[in-house]
Amino acid sequence: MNNFKLYNNNFRTNCLDLFKSNVPNFFDPSEEILFNHYLQKDNVNYFLLFNCNNQLMAAGGYELEKTLNTIALTWGMVHTRYHKKGYGKSLVEFRLKSIANYYPQFDVVLNTSQKTFRFYEKLGFKLVSIKKDYYGVGLDRYDMIKSKH
Numbered sequence: 352m353n354n355f356k357l358y359n360n361n362f363r364t365n366c367l368d369l370f371k372s373n374v375p376n377f378f379d380p381s382e383e384i385l386f387n388h389y390l391q392k393d394n395v396n397y398f399l400l401f402n403c404n405n406q407l408m409a410a411g412g413y414e415l416e417k418t419l420n421t422i423a424l425t426w427g428m429v430h431t432r433y434h435k436k437g438y439g440k441s442l443v444e445f446r447l448k449s450i451a452n453y454y455p456q457f458d459v460v461l462n463t464s465q466k467t468f469r470f471y472e473k474l475g476f477k478l479v480s481i482k483k484d485y486y487g488v489g490l491d492r493y494d495m496i497k498s499k500h
Contacts, residue, residue: 353401357399389426396412396413398411408438460494460495
């Protein structure tokens with residue numbers, strides 16, 4: 352059975368290892384500094400998905416973007432050994448359910464790459480824009496939205 356836990360600093364090394372498992376295919380190495388900074392923020396809504404053996408399988412969060420009246424999914428990732436096993440879908444559905452409980456009036460946005468945008472399309476997100484080589488050479492940014500309207 353999968354188990355979700357709210358992030359705390361005791362899991363920082365585990366999360367950085369999770370991130371590194373996705374470099375360079377899904378994240379540019381330069382993004383590690385940004386992710387590490389994100390993990391050090393106070394009161395971050397970042398969730399960890401553990402399997403029945405208490406192994407970290409996936410992680411992802413969300414945050415309110417007040418000026419845009421949206422909720423942004425943040426730093427979603429699954430350990431590369433466990434891609435295509437349903438952990439990513441479970442993680443997104445968990446976050447969307449939490450958002451629906453706390454922020455039912457807001458649209459949900461995210462940015463991802465060309466390597467994962469189809470996954471989010473299957474979950475109801477629509478492509479808004481593309482920025483070539485945004486994250487690094489060969490990693491384009493795909494902005495997406497799941498509208499409440």
